[in-house]
């Protein structure tokens with residue numbers, strides 16, 4: 255049994271090496287989106303396996319039958335000890351340079367204690383935290399460990415059906431999901447709720463071919479205009495999502511300061527928060543539909559025609575307590591009803607991810623809170639997250655009595671995950687290694 259000071263000393267000693275490892279992981283452009291180069295994704299997976307193995311993990315590539323393989327491993331602890339599954343993902347969002355990066359997204363740079371690069375926080379920091387946690391124990395694990403590092407969290411994932419088909423591999427007493435973050439660096443909090451996420455593509459067709467806008471415009475229905483009307487029907491004047499029947503709830507957890515939120519979101523001068531209610535309610539307990547992409551001619555290529563076809567991708571966040579299958583049905587029905595002028599509308603389901611609400615009274619969450627307090631030398635709280643991790647609800651499904659700990663080094667205030675200039679505070683990684691190691695030790699002790 256290591257004392258908290260011993261755990262801290264070991265984590266500190268591991269950090270220089272882990273920082274180099276994270277720099278290397280960032281250099282692999284592991285975007286798993288369809289159409290992106292696949293080789294960097296495979297290189298990233300091999301690099302992650304290497305980092306984990308060098309820190310004592312016994313892991314291998316896990317072929318899911320479809321899509322990018324995951325990383326999986328099982329490591330035995332003391333006889334009779336509980337089983338803990340550590341989760342992270344090795345794929346990342348794209349990092350288009352035109353989104354305004356100050357540095358090359360695939361070349362890690364350290365400034366004021368933060369390491370910049372795509373995936374530095376989301377979620378290559380999770381891989382590093384798990385490696386560091388193993389490193390702290392130097393081969394003497396206090397619990398039975400399972401590791402799952404997914405390669406398609408940010409895109410169409412194939413892990414869910416694989417988990418359903420092979421539940422024995424993924425059962426655990428406690429799941430530790432290192433793909434979250436504190437409200438700000440140095441301010442510890444365990445995440446207790448996640449929004450679900452449903453994604454659909456709406457396609458509009460109004461004509462068999464483009465028509466000259468001088469000869470036909472004014473009477474022939476324009477597909478892009480129809481699409482704009484459909485998309486415009488999703489929100490009211492305030493910006494609340496108004497698809498009829500969607501579930502919404504009250505928010506009773508930690509609140510988020512509106513001014514801090516403005517800064518973190520990068521809102522321009524004079525821009526207003528959209529929606530109604532407290533910031534916490536808007537982010538964590540209500541549905542929110544966003545248009546995340548549109549297929550239409552670019553401004554540069556625009557010809558003077560009535561457009562025959564247009565499409566948009568809609569991502570809708572679903573609050574905990576809502577049924578995603580039901581909500582995606584309501585969204586599709588609403589989109590079809592909103593179509594003007596008899597244009598043809600097709601809606602394709604891309605993803606149906608479930609929201610999640612953690613049990614907060616179990617021994618693992620208590621151990622996690624105490625461990626965070628020891629790691630950060632300050633009291634730890636609970637927070638919601640507007641993000642979604644579809645797999646979490648599935649894991650809870652195969653181990654209904656298991657507790658789920660959601661945390662990580664992706665601080666909300668500065669990490670800018672999914673955006674340009676993503677970064678991670680290296681001291682957050684160190685503290686999260688301490689928190690995870692202490693949690694595992696407590697869980698091992700209690701068995």
Ligand SMILES: [Zn+2]
Pocket residue numbers: 343376377407433
């Ligand atoms: Zn993530």
